[in-house]
Amino acid sequence: MSRSGTHLLPAHVLRWSPPYAAIHDRVLAGEVGWLSRLHLTHRGAAPGQRWFHEPAGGGLITDLLIHDLDQAMWLAGDVSVVKAATWHDDGGEHASIELTHTGGVVSEVEGTWGPPGMPYTSSIDVTGERGSLHHASTEVSGWYESPWTTQLRDLVAACTDGTAPRVTLEDGLRAVAVAEAAREAARTGDPVRPA
Numbered sequence: 001m002s003r004s005g006t007h008l009l010p011a012h013v014l015r016w017s018p019p020y021a022a023i024h025d026r027v028l029a030g031e032v033g034w035l036s037r038l039h040l041t042h043r044g045a046a047p048g049q050r051w052f053h054e055p056a057g058g059g060l061i062t063d064l065l066i067h068d069l070d071q072a073m074w075l076a077g078d079v080s081v082v083k084a085a086t087w088h089d090d091g092g093e094h095a096s097i098e099l100t101h102t103g104g105v106v107s108e109v110e111g112t113w114g115p116p117g118m119p120y121t122s123s124i125d126v127t128g129e130r131g132s133l134h135h136a137s138t139e140v141s142g143w144y145e146s147p148w149t150t151q152l153r154d155l156v157a158a159c160t161d162g163t164a165p166r167v168t169l170e171d172g173l174r175a176v177a178v179a180e181a182a183r184e185a186a187r188t189g190d191p192v193r194p195a
Helices: 018-028 059-076 147-161 169-188
Strands: 035-045 079-089 092-101 106-114 121-128 131-136
Touching: 018 059, 018 121, 018 131, 035 059, 059 079, 059 092, 059 106, 059 121, 059 169, 079 169, 092 169
Parallel strands: 035 106
Antiparallel strands: 035 121, 079 092, 092 106, 121 131
16 A cells, blocks of 8 residues: 555556466475576567657566566565666567576566567476476466456455555565666666666
C-alpha cells in the first residue's frame, strides 16, 4: 500500500503463473537446496507501436524482461551487480543480462523481440546443490486459470479485505531499479550496481 493509503499492484504476472509459482514454492521448501544459478528467457514478436522502442519507453528490458528480473529476485533476493548487452540482427532485438544477487546466486536473463509472427515463449531453469527445476511455456503443463485473472483476484482481495498482495510496490520499485541498471550496463558495457 502506498503512503496515500491506495493500493498499487505491479503487474509482474509471472508470479501468478502456476508453473512459476510452483517452482518458487519448491525452492522455498528447500527441494533444490542452496541456489546457485537461475536462467530465464522471454521471446516474442516485437510490439508494433514505435514508443516501445524509444529510450523513454524502456524498450525490451523494461517492458518484457522486467518480469524475469522480478522473478529472479523473487527466487534469489536482491541484486548487487548487473551486467548486460543488447544488440540487433536479422532475428530482431536481443538482450542478455547477468545478475549477481547479494547471496551469491547468479541469474542469466535473455530475451528477444523478434519479427511479426514470432511465437511468445518463456522458460525458467533453477539450479541448486541438490537438483534443478525447469519450466518452458512450450511444454504442456495442464489447465489452469489465466495468471492475469488470478492477478486481478489478488488486487481485488487486497482492496476489499486487506490481504497482502503477492507483488508489492517495493517489489515493483526494485525491479525497475534493476531494469534501469541493466539498460545502463548495456549502454556503457560496464557492470552497474542498482540504485
